[in-house]
Amino acid sequence: MVENTVADPxxxxxLKFDAEARNEGKYRTDITVIRRSRLGDEHYxxxxxxGQAVGGDGTAPWPLCYFAxxxxxxxxxxxxxFAKHLDIPLNDFSVSTRCHWEARQSGAAPYQATPIAFMLxxxxxxxTDDAGKIRLIRAASHGCFAEQSMKPGLVKHRLKSGGGxxxx
Amino acid sequence: MVENTVADPxxxxxLKFDAEARNEGKYRTDITVIRRSRLGDEHYxxxxxxGQAVGGDGTAPWPLCYFAxxxxxxxxxxxxxFAKHLDIPLNDFSVSTRCHWEARQSGAAPYQATPIAFMLxxxxxxxTDDAGKIRLIRAASHGCFAEQSMKPGLVKHRLKSGGGxxxx
Numbered sequence: 001m002v003e004n005t006v007a008d009p010x011x012x013x014x015l016k017f018d019a020e021a022r023n024e025g026k027y028r029t030d031i032t033v034i035r036r037s038r039l040g041d042e043h044y045x046x047x048x049x050x051g052q053a054v055g056g057d058g059t060a061p062w063p064l065c066y067f068a069x070x071x072x073x074x075x076x077x078x079x080x081x082f083a084k085h086l087d088i089p090l091n092d093f094s095v096s097t098r099c100h101w102e103a104r105q106s107g108a109a110p111y112q113a114t115p116i117a118f119m120l121x122x123x124x125x126x127x128t129d130d131a132g133k134i135r136l137i138r139a140a141s142h143g144c145f146a147e148q149s150m151k152p153g154l155v156k157h158r159l160k161s162g163g164g165x166x167x168x
Numbered sequence: 169m170v171e172n173t174v175a176d177p178x179x180x181x182x183l184k185f186d187a188e189a190r191n192e193g194k195y196r197t198d199i200t201v202i203r204r205s206r207l208g209d210e211h212y213x214x215x216x217x218x219g220q221a222v223g224g225d226g227t228a229p230w231p232l233c234y235f236a237x238x239x240x241x242x243x244x245x246x247x248x249x250f251a252k253h254l255d256i257p258l259n260d261f262s263v264s265t266r267c268h269w270e271a272r273q274s275g276a277a278p279y280q281a282t283p284i285a286f287m288l289x290x291x292x293x294x295x296t297d298d299a300g301k302i303r304l305i306r307a308a309s310h311g312c313f314a315e316q317s318m319k320p321g322l323v324k325h326r327l328k329s330g331g332g333x334x335x336x
Contacts, residue, residue: 010272011272012273018236019239021262021264023261029263031237044229051203053205061201065185066234066238068187069199070234070238072199073214073216074235076189093190093191096186102181102183106177106178110308113316150317151317151319
């Protein structure tokens with residue numbers, strides 16, 4: 001999957017994740033996610049359900065729980081990875097994500113969903129100044145596969161600085 | 169969160185999912201996802217890690233596993249939900265999702281991620297013809313909070329029909 005030539009020093013690689021979902025009649029969906037890799041596939045059982053308040057059985061997390069974890073985890077992974085690339089000493093850090101959607105429905109018709117915003121508040125315990133931290137956040141934003149799949153402008157970032165927050 | 173007036177019969181509602189992530193120094197990120205609701209918050213532990221081949225410890229699924237499950241589960245939930253709205257008898261069904269990304273990296277600089285496509289192959293065991301199934305898939309597409317958060321054109325759907333597939 002890795003292409004590299006002497007003429008072009010750019011490395012290109014691909015990622016493939018498949019999800020096989022089966023629904024038998026209620027809101028629970030049994031999902032197996034497969035990470036495709038040259039080294040062999042990896043399988044994970046990641047079922048979803050709705051809560052009882054909306055007609056589900058609450059046997060598994062809501063689908064959007066997975067979505068929120070996936071976005072946040074992918075971004076956090078890239079903070080950790082790119083701190084090494086950028087030679088920034090990074091100790092522990094936290095990311096607090098708020099995912100916010102709305103829907104509109106006329107009568108009994110199916111509703112239409114719209115995302116409002118995904119806000120990532122980032123607190124980095126790192127041996128660099130705010131400029132270095134902002135550089136790291138921007139690199140993670142561009143490298144994050146989940147964030148780069150979102151509608152442009154939807155994901156926003158803030159860096160904790162002293163007692164306040166800086167929009168990045 | 170539900171607004172409704174006599175003058176405008178449109179119902180509007182909001183969804184909020186937060187993720188609190190903590191990273192202590194390796195690729196593992198401990199993530200608690202909180203579904204915010206007027207009926208009370210629900211908490212789910214949904215940690216992520218990278219595999220050992222890329223420097224992680226493999227203690228939890230990859231972030232993009234969560235992402236793939238979230239997208240697929242949200243779409244499947246809306247197939248189930250909107251079949252009722254559209255009065256389509258829907259028995260069991262399957263959704264097979266292929267998530268595909270690429271990245272490009274020059275030298276030791278952080279790489280840049282780009283999504284290629286998310287393909288959803290849908291097989292509906294339903295008491296309706298292909299036109300009815302296509303209507304259901306389009307409704308689920310518009311109602312799926314995860315899909316509506318993606319870059320336009322990225323998510324594609326195919327319906328199984330006889331021995332082949334129909335682009336929806």
